[in-house]
Amino acid sequence: MAFLTVQVNDVEHHLDLDTRTSLLDLLRERLRLTGSKKGCDHGQCGSCTVLVDGRRVNSCLLLAVACDGSQVTTVEGLAGGDGLHPVQEAFIEQDAFQCGYCTPGQLCSVVGMLDEGGPSAITEDLSTEPVLDAAEIRERMSGNLCRCGAYVNIVAAIEQAAGVAAPVAQAEAVR
Amino acid sequence: MRPFDYVRAGDGRQAVGLHEPGTMYLAGGTNLVDLMRLGVAEPDRLVDVGRLPYDRIEPVPDGGVRIGATVRNSDLGAHPDIRRRYPMLARAVLSGASGQVRNMATVGGNLLQRTRCGYFQDVSKPCNKRAPGTGCPAIPGEHHNLAIVGHSDSCVATHPSDMAVALTALDARVHVTGTGGDRVVPMPGLHRLPGTDPQRDTVLEPGELITTVELPAPPVGRSTYRKVRERASFAFALVSIAALLDIDSDGIVRECRLALGGVAHVPWRAARAEDALIGSVAGEEAYAAAADAELALARPLPRNAYKVALARNLITSTLRELAP
CATH class of the missing domain: 3.30.43 (Uridine Diphospho-n-acetylenolpyruvylglucosamine Reductase; domain 2)
Structure with a gap:
């Protein structure tokens, strides 16, 4: 057993828990925040993605005890109050999901990714800040799988949220 | 668990x-x-050890750089000095795993990650690396993504890191601390070939902890990292290469660094290819001769012989790309 303090969506929790508990299981089973999903439980699908201290991570691969003192944001806390986060709005406007199981992880991943900047593995010139075009988005989001294959609309939603495409024109082009 | x-x-x-x-x-x-x-x-x-204060990337007086063991992969790949001065390292790190994993994974952990051989990861199967003496089912079994050089009758696993391949080409020095004091382990030299005791991935003693990775000043030349894999992103290398090439005004190869990933139990410094290239006239003939010199060591298994051709083509095409 171990004791930890963790802030989740701006609420502080003091918890006693088994050292084997993953952050994902803590969120879902103890705190009843079931937005974060368990897909593969091996860090390969991204459906458990949350933000820890502002960075996107796989909560299935994080031991909860290792998060002592951290700030965690899950899909439930993205908007920070009533209403929706702009990334959530873009996903709805662009119809960026089918079954929705991967969506909470996709949303958290996009919010983290948009804050990251810098080059990616496919950026031609490492000294530049690349434009977030569809290819860059796909590379940067490769840690989030969608079994429904909604990738085309997910990319459109991210382009909208990132401001690289006008919302209406993009939505029309996809339809 | x-x-x-x-x-x-x-x-x-x-x-x-x-x-x-x-x-x-x-x-x-x-x-x-x-x-x-x-x-x-x-x-x-x-x-x-994830929050130990080894979290900085800082220049050292000889023109090199010191990278702390707890620096996250994402911070290493995004660092302006690493991108500008050690592009093969930035590219190698950026080509590994996913954005989420790179945010979590550290430099020290990346070096010490275990093989992704399917038998090693499946406790219902024998594996000399996981359970010494039980045998290696990969040799008669599924080994299409496993080693073609340096393997033994005991183990044909590969080291999965991309970052380590670039560090091997850059002559990195790994600083470790342990009960016996501090010491420096050069790369190549940190990882070891499987021999008869594949349970040991590295030369580190129990309890030794990586604190820093130090790189000498970058060698002059154009460099890159290329990775061939089964899907475009978030997959381990079938074969990868960290390469640097410098050609003088007479067209002679002045400096060359080559290391391969996905082919061995260690990040594989292609020293024979380097020796063959340095001093020779740059061009197709020299690139092919260098690749052949290295791959003469290859002992592919029935289902991974394709990696020999893949490695040969990757070496020659990458050198061609780096030539001015």
């Missing part, structure tokens, strides 16, 4: 002091937590 104690270390000395038989160091956990869930790793105690 078996129960374990968890302790977070405040500094390196404390971490080493907390290490006893059955203890494992935990950093990003992207590989270790998964191996614990699979039953492959069963530590009694985890000493969390």
